[in-house]
Amino acid sequence: MNTSSELLLFVVGLLLMLTVMAGSFSSRFGLPALLGFLGLGMLAGADGPGGINFEDHAAAQGVGVLCLVFILFSGGLDTHWKSVRRATVPALVLATVGVLVSAGVVAISAMWLFAFTPLQGFLLGSVIASTDAAAVFAILRSSRLPLRDEVRGLIELESGSNDPMAIFLVGAVLLLIATPDTSVAALVPDFMLQMAVGAGVGYGIGVGMPMLLRRAQLHVGGLALVVSIAVALLGYGLAGLIGGSGFLACYVAGIVAGHREFPDKETVSLFQDGLAWLAQVVMFLTLGLLVYPTELLDVAGPGLAVTAVLMLVARPLSVFLCLAPFRAYGWREKLFVSWAGLRGAVPIVLATFPIVAGVEGAQSIFNIVFFVVLVSSIVQGPTLGWMARRLSLDRPG
Incomplete structure (x- = not known):
């Protein structure tokens, strides 16, 4: 019994260490760290030399949700509200x-390219429609790209707040597949309620955390770190229990708390940043274990087609359409925001939902989504700095 637990802990520690090294190695070549995390997960999986046979999509979904809670909360803490408001x-x-437009364009292309049904096409589009907060936060903050405040703020706020829409769309499509007579119009008020409740809970908890830390006068500095963990979990859990978006609550709570002063603020922020990186490592490693690299070759053609539609048509169309009323963003800013729509862990986590729900063709959708994330990271991640310089967005306006 002892040997088994010791071996398990050794393997977990070794995987975490190797994953960090793989992420650091990929970053040296200008690639997002998530590629290293995913790559090692694939090597450790059943198709790789590691030989770990992990096929529990429900467990991976739970790990992904938990990790996203801390990633979004940390991202909110590090967001400077004055520069992004x-x-x-x-x-x-x-x-x-924007998420709805992207999902619709991908759905139409999937119906035309792969003979998907409308619901299958919209399910694929909904899964990959949102940009990924983990990937965007990691690249923008690790590269220290000197973007203009209005552009950086737009990209960060969008990536941190578009997950609820994607989750709602995926849930709506799964509901329509299970019960085709469901009224689509009846789902709209539910989404509005989720957003309002999530934002309200996040604001309340974000205000309450600094007040608690100021009044409690904790004499042990480490307890403030425990409070920050509890706040992230409470935000997600409370919002979900009363019908709100837990992810939005976590991000809003982080922004509101980060805008206020409280004891040990710098220590809490640094701790949450480290916790967010640990969450990324665990999440991408877990998701990488789910994938069989040999199956990705079978979806290379469809994956490249979907990626091209997403990067060159769906994302630019949604950005230019949504930002048309805002004169502060010219064509250069819109083009860069279009290119900065990286995909990462969120689409992969969402791609596990159809598998858990037992939807027909869900495994193929999962493999296509994973392929899209890999290509997006390889193509868009390393070229963000180059694109900003070409568009003259890497210096003050």
């Missing part, structure tokens, strides 16, 4: 209407 309205438009 002017981008709030356009970011919310992109996070809702």
Whole structure:
């Protein structure tokens, strides 16, 4: 019994260490760290030399949700509200209407390219429609790209707040597949309620955390770190229990708390940043274990086609359409925001939902989504800095 637990802990520690090294190695070549994390997960899986046979999509989904809670909360803490508040309205438009437009364009292309049914096509489009907060936060903050505040704020706010729309769309499509007579119009008020409740819970918890830390006067500094963990979990759990978006609550709570002063703020922020990186490592490693690299070769053609539609048609169309009323963003800014729509862990986590629900063809959708994330990371991630320089967005306006 002892040998078994010791071996398990040794393997977990070794995988975490190797995953960090793989992420650092990929970053040296200008590639997103998530590629190293995913790559090692694939090597450790059943198809790789590691030989770990992991096929529990429900467990992977749970791990992904938990990790995203801390990633979004940390991203909110590190968001400087004064520099991004002017981008709030356009970011919310992109996070809702933009996600819907992208999902629709991908759905139409999937119906035409792969003879998908409308619901299958829209399910694929909904899964990959949102940009990934983990990937965007990691690249923008690790590369220290000197973007203009209005552009950086727009990208960060959108990536942190568009997950609820994607989750809602995926859930709506799965509901329509299970019960075709469901009224689509009846789902709209539910989405509005989720957003409002999630934002309200996040604001309340974000205000309460600094007040608690100021009044509690914790004499042990480590307890403040425990409070920050509890706040992230409470935000997600409370919002979900009363019908709100837990992910939005976590991100809003982080932004609101980060805008206020409280004891040990720098230590809490640094701790949450480290916890967010650990969450990324665990999440991408777990998701990488789910994939069989040999199966990715079978979806290479469809995957490249979907990636091309997403990067060159769906994302630019949604950005230019949603930002048209906002004069602060010219064609250069819109083009860069279009290119900065990286896909990462969120689409992969969402791709496990149809598998858990037992939807026909769900495994193929999962493999296509994973392939799209890999290509997006390889193509878009390393070229963000180059694109910013070409568009003259890497210096103050």
